Structures are given as C-alpha cells and as structure tokens.
Amino acid sequence: MSTPASPSRRDQDAVLPERGSGTPVWAQVQADVRRRLDAGAFADGVPGENALAEEYGVSRQTVRQALRPLREAGALTAERGRTSRAVGITQPMGALYSLFASVRATGMTQRSRVLALDVVTDPTASAALGLPTDAELVHLRRVRLADDVPLALDEAWLPAERTRALLQADFTETALYDELARHCGIHVRGGAEHLHAVVLTPAEAALLGVAPGSAAFLVERLGCSEGTPVEHRRSLVRADRFSVSAHFAPSSGYQFQFDADPLADRPDRPDGPAADPAHHHAPTLREALP
Amino acid sequence: MSTPASPSRRDQDAVLPERGSGTPVWAQVQADVRRRLDAGAFADGVPGENALAEEYGVSRQTVRQALRPLREAGALTAERGRTSRAVGITQPMGALYSLFASVRATGMTQRSRVLALDVVTDPTASAALGLPTDAELVHLRRVRLADDVPLALDEAWLPAERTRALLQADFTETALYDELARHCGIHVRGGAEHLHAVVLTPAEAALLGVAPGSAAFLVERLGCSEGTPVEHRRSLVRADRFSVSAHFAPSSGYQFQFDADPLADRPDRPDGPAADPAHHHAPTLREALP
DNA sequence: TCCAGCGCAAGGTGCGTACATTTCATTCCA
DNA sequence: TGGAATGAAATGTACGCACCTTGCGCTGGA
Numbered sequence: 001m002s003t004p005a006s007p008s009r010r011d012q013d014a015v016l017p018e019r020g021s022g023t024p025v026w027a028q029v030q031a032d033v034r035r036r037l038d039a040g041a042f043a044d045g046v047p048g049e050n051a052l053a054e055e056y057g058v059s060r061q062t063v064r065q066a067l068r069p070l071r072e073a074g075a076l077t078a079e080r081g082r083t084s085r086a087v088g089i090t091q092p093m094g095a096l097y098s099l100f101a102s103v104r105a106t107g108m109t110q111r112s113r114v115l116a117l118d119v120v121t122d123p124t125a126s127a128a129l130g131l132p133t134d135a136e137l138v139h140l141r142r143v144r145l146a147d148d149v150p151l152a153l154d155e156a157w158l159p160a161e162r163t164r165a166l167l168q169a170d171f172t173e174t175a176l177y178d179e180l181a182r183h184c185g186i187h188v189r190g191g192a193e194h195l196h197a198v199v200l201t202p203a204e205a206a207l208l209g210v211a212p213g214s215a216a217f218l219v220e221r222l223g224c225s226e227g228t229p230v231e232h233r234r235s236l237v238r239a240d241r242f243s244v245s246a247h248f249a250p251s252s253g254y255q256f257q258f259d260a261d262p263l264a265d266r267p268d269r270p271d272g273p274a275a276d277p278a279h280h281h282a283p284t285l286r287e288a289l290p
Numbered sequence: 291m292s293t294p295a296s297p298s299r300r301d302q303d304a305v306l307p308e309r310g311s312g313t314p315v316w317a318q319v320q321a322d323v324r325r326r327l328d329a330g331a332f333a334d335g336v337p338g339e340n341a342l343a344e345e346y347g348v349s350r351q352t353v354r355q356a357l358r359p360l361r362e363a364g365a366l367t368a369e370r371g372r373t374s375r376a377v378g379i380t381q382p383m384g385a386l387y388s389l390f391a392s393v394r395a396t397g398m399t400q401r402s403r404v405l406a407l408d409v410v411t412d413p414t415a416s417a418a419l420g421l422p423t424d425a426e427l428v429h430l431r432r433v434r435l436a437d438d439v440p441l442a443l444d445e446a447w448l449p450a451e452r453t454r455a456l457l458q459a460d461f462t463e464t465a466l467y468d469e470l471a472r473h474c475g476i477h478v479r480g481g482a483e484h485l486h487a488v489v490l491t492p493a494e495a496a497l498l499g500v501a502p503g504s505a506a507f508l509v510e511r512l513g514c515s516e517g518t519p520v521e522h523r524r525s526l527v528r529a530d531r532f533s534v535s536a537h538f539a540p541s542s543g544y545q546f547q548f549d550a551d552p553l554a555d556r557p558d559r560p561d562g563p564a565a566d567p568a569h570h571h572a573p574t575l576r577e578a579l580p
Numbered sequence: 581t582c583c584a585g586c587g588c589a590a591g592g593t594g595c596g597t598a599c600a601t602t603t604c605a606t607t608c609c610a
Numbered sequence: 611t612g613g614a615a616t617g618a619a620a621t622g623t624a625c626g627c628a629c630c631t632t633g634c635g636c637t638g639g640a
Binding site for chain 2: 619620621622
Binding site: 048049050060064078079080081082083084 | 589590591592
C-alpha cells in the first residue's frame with residue numbers, strides 16, 4: 001500500500017499502451033509519462049530507458065521516441081552515462097528575458113529602481129488577466145538599469161489574491177519571476193508577447209534618461225502559469241539599447257535574437273533613410289549572417 | 291557537365307561522412323543536407339530516405355535522425371506515402387515578407403509608388419554588400435501601399451553588375467524578388483535582418499501620411515544568394531500598422547508572427563504607459579495564447 | 581583512511597529488419 | 611472515355627541487436 005500522504009499510488013502507475021488502437025504506441029507512452037510527470041511521479045529518480053521499456057512492454061527505441069520531445073523541451077535531462085532526472089522547472093522565455101539575459105552575458109550589472117509597489121485596481125490590466133474589473137492587483141513599476149544607465153521602464157500587474165506576498169519582496173536586485181516562484185510558488189511557463197514601436201512621452205523619456213520624443217519598443221506580455229494568466233506586463237525599452245536581429249536560411253528557417261545594443265554615440269537621424277544610413281549597424285548585419 | 295549558368299555542380303553534391311571522426315554520423319549527414327539545401331539543391335525533388343541512405347552510405351534510421359530537426363523546423367515536408375519536398379526555398383522569408391504576406395491574406399490590394407529607380411554609388415550600401423566604395427548599385431525607392439494607404443517606405447540597393455536588368459522592370463505591382471528571379475536569375479534564399487524602433491523625420495512622415503514625429507519600425511535586411519550579398523534594404527514601416535507578436539511555451543518554444551495591424555482609430559498615447567494602456571491590443575494578446 | 585582501479589548501469593550511436601499506411605501513377609476493363 | 615483496380619514508392623511505426631562513452635559506486639590495496 002502507499003503512504004497515506006500521497007493521494008493514490010495509481011496516479012503514478014504506468015498505463016500499458018494498446019496495440020493497434022489507431023494511435024501509435026510511442027504516443028501513448030509519451031502521454032502516459034507526461035501524465036505521471038504532472039502527477040508528481042519521478043520526483044526522486046526517473047526510471048531508465050530500459051526500465052521504462054520493460055515496464056510498458058515496448059522496445060527501448062520506442063521509449064526513446066516517446067521521451068525525445070520531453071527531453072528537447074527540457075522536462076527531462078538525458079546525458080550519457082548519467083541517470084535521467086525530472087527537471088520540472090523551465091526558464092521563462094521571451095523578448096524581455098532574452099534581453100536581460102544578453103545584458104547579463106556582457107557582464108553588465110543589472111539593477112532596478114522601484115517606482116511603485118502597491119495594490120491597485122486597473123480595468124485594463126484586469127481585462128487582460130481575465131479578472132473582474134475591480135479585482136485587486138499587485139502593481140510593480142520599475143526602471144531597469146544596466147550598468148546604472150536606464151534600459152527599460154517596466155510595469156507589471158498580477159492578481160493580488162495569489163501574489164500579495166510579493167509586496168514584501170525587494171526588486172532592486174532580483175527578477176520578478178524569481179520572487180514569484182519563491183514567495184508564491186508560481187512558475188511562469190508560457191504566454192504571449194506583442195512588440196510595438198512607440199514614441200516616448202516627456203515623462204517616460206525623463207525616467208529613461210533620453211531626449212523627449214525618442215523612439216522606444218513597447219513590449220506587452222501576458223504571462224501564464226498552468227494555462228492561467230498571472231502577469232500583465234508593459235515594458236518600454238530604449239530603442240538605442242535594444243534591437244531584434246534575425247538570420248534566415250532555407251535549412252534553419254527564421255532564427256531570432258534579441259540584442260542589448262552597445263551604448264554607442266550615434267547621431268540622431270537627420271533626414272530620411274537615404275540621408276545618412278550609416279548609423280544603424282549596417283556592419284553588424286553582415287556579422288549576423290550564418 | 292553542368293549547365294554553364296549554375297556555378298558548380300559540386301556545391302550540391304553529397305559529402306560522405308567520416309566514421310569515427312568524433313562527430314556522429316547523423317550530425318555530419320544533417321550538416322551536409324543543410325549545406326546542400328542552402329546551396330539550392332533539391333529545388334525540384336528531394337531524394338527519399340532510402341536514396342539518401344544509399345547516397346551517404348548510412349542506414350535509413352541514421353538518415354531519419356539527421357532529417358528530423360529539418361522536418362520539425364519545416365525546411366522539409368515529410369508525409370506518409372508522399373515524396374518529400376524542400377519548402378522555404380522558393381519563398382524568401384523574414385519580417386517584411388511575412389508582413390506583406392499577411393497583408394495579402396487579409397485581401398487588401400498591394401501597390402507601390404516608385405520614387406526612384408536608378409543607378410547610384412552609395413558608400414554605406416556598398417560596404418554592407420561587401421563591394422568597393424564606388425561600386426555602381428541599382429537603387430529602388432518605393433512607398434508601399436496597402437489598399438492605397440501608405441504602409442512602408444522601402445529602399446533597396448543591389449549590385450548593378452548583376453542586376454542592371456531590373457531598370458526595365460515595373461515595380462508598381464510586383465515584388466522585387468520576383469523581378470530579381472525573372473530578370474537576373476537570382477534567388478534570395480538567406481540573409482539577416484535587424485529591427486529597430488525609430489522616429490520618423492518630417493519628410494518620411496509626409497511620404498507615409500502620418501503625423502511628423504510618429505514612431506516606426508526600421509527593418510534593415512541583407513539578402514544573400516548562394517552566400518553572396520545581393521541586396522541591402524532599409525524599410526520604414528508605420529508602427530500603427532505593424533507589430534510583432536509571439537507566444538511561447540515549454541513544448542513549442544518561441545513562435546513569432548508578424549502582423550499587419552488593422553488601421554484602427556487609436557488615440558495617441560497621452561502620458562506614460564500607465565495613463566491609458568487600453569489602446570495597445572491587450573485583448574489580442576489573450577487571443578495570441580496557444 | 582584514502583584513493584586508484586574496476587565494473588556496472590545508463591544513455592548515445594548505428595545498423596538491420598519487418599510491416600503498415602498512404603499517395604500517386606499506371607493499367608485494365610466496362 | 612471514364613473509373614476502378616493495381617502496384618510501386620515513400621514515409622511511419624516497431625523491434626531487435628551491437629558497440630561505445632560516460633558517470634558513479636564499490637572494492638581492494640597502499
């Protein structure tokens with residue numbers, strides 16, 4: 001029998017695949033392993049390929065085919081000579097994450113100046129999160145600095161019901177998602193982003209330390225955990241410190257990359273794209289080729 | 291012998307893998323197939339798994355392992371009972387192509403107003419193309435219209451030596467890449483792009499029919515054919531008609547999409563991102579979820 | 581006690597086979 | 611001439627085997 005604490009041993013047991021049921025055996029094994037993973041099995045130790053093969057009554061190759069997507073997605077580790085493990089945590093992705101990761105990669109220090117950390121009601125943010133209009137939201141507004149130079153103006157709303165513990169967190173040094181995981185046990189794993197080009201208002205420009213009327217990227221994000229929206233974010237990123245680059249080829253498709261541009265001394269665009277096309281990284285475009 | 295037009299048959303031939311060279315055989319096969327794809331091989335008909343297996347002297351399973359990522363990336367089709375085909379060879383990719391494709395998908399008419407079509411010398415464009423400073427370049431400048439409303443200000447430079455025939459083309463209705471293929475036999479298959487946010491100058495704003503000081507995306511592209519740069523392009527796209535959206539999840543990764551935004555009656559941003567966050571598609575962000 | 585060496589377990593690579601399923605082109609008959 | 615039947619070709623699925631490399635625990639000698 002199982003320990004009383006665990007709900008039921010059966011949830012974590014293997015369900016044998018049906019041969020000739022229309023769906024491939026490997027797909028059935030994959031679905032069952034996924035189910036067991038979500039049910040909390042394999043928390044300490046994943047059975048090896050041979051063990052799974054015997055357990056499900058299939059060949060090792062079939063098990064490998066079933067596990068391949070899970071390993072590529074990072075849900076399971078797989079290294080030669082080493083026991084597999086269930087990872088469980090996945091890193092949030094997206095333009096902003098990539099940006100700050102690339103900032104960190106260059107060795108720049110990252111810090112934030114917290115402008116607001118409070119509980120508010122916001123009809124727009126509530127609508128984006130799928131909450132009633134008068135829902136209480138934890139509201140965080142920061143200026144993000146790279147090497148003490150403003151990089152982005154970042155604003156986030158989260159449902160207060162689940163995230164009120166964030167009010168005690170210190171966001172000058174750490175990332176929102178880290179605090180969200182530590183204080184609330186919420187892991188943002190999926191979502192959607194929109195990227196727009198906008199002109200900064202005088203107030204925004206002052207906070208970002210650029211001339212009024214400068215251009216910026218507006219990144220809107222809806223972060224989700226377990227399919228439920230948990231974060232509505234709007235970030236204004238200085239256009240002179242951020243760009244999107246991509247290279248494409250028939251074999252690799254379209255590969256994106258978000259760059260923290262070096263803080264170069266570039267002149268303002270004088271007149272028309274033909275007038276002075278020199279200052280927008282034409283050289284680095286060649287370097288970006290595959 | 292091969293036709294004189296094609297540079298060399300060898301570029302498209304298979305390079306046999308070395309056994310025991312440290313790198314797996316399947317990786318070598320994959321790299322070689324990638325190389326041949328980018329060189330333009332398989333344009334009409336991809337050899338089947340069995341043919342590739344015999345060609346490379348490996349087993350069919352090894353070929354399948356090599357092709358799997360290419361198929362997942364969409365570079366090759368693979369359906370049961372159907373011969374594989376190389377996709378993405380014919381269609382140039384990238385942000386701009388996606389934008390105009392999505393415009394066409396909505397049923398809008400696309401037209402261009404040609405502002406300039408001549409031969410010039412341009413140090414910056416020459417440098418981007420890897421040509422001498424005084425190289426002659428075919429220069430094309432257009433305003434692209436969707437339903438007769440300006441969408442983008444597009445400027446392109448190409449080496450005149452190979453593309454002088456473009457001077458006789460009519461660009462009001464057709465795309466540059468079509469004319470490039472028809473008149474010069476050049477197929478743009480790869481390249482790189484940079485995406486910036488900028489503020490339009492009065493002259494640009496007038497051409498695009500927006501208020502001076504509006505925001506825009508600047509897309510710089512270096513288009514390549516057979517590894518050689520053949521096109522340097524700079525496009526200014528109205529920010530109110532263009533955005534980048536993406537959704538991400540652990541299983542699917544980061545999926546991009548370029549949208550031609552509906553020409554909605556949106557107010558200018560009054561003050562700060564918090565002042566009126568309603569007008570930047572928060573609803574569609576939810577719709578973009580997987 | 582320490583650690584070098586051994587051996588086992590686990591995954592990575594590569595091959596061969598067999599059969600199923602689907603598509604497409606050809607053939608043959610009405 | 612039209613349509614059904616056929617067969618070839620291609621990919622999908624599933625299994626088996628063999629060997630290599632790596633990580634790690636165990637063991638025995640110094």
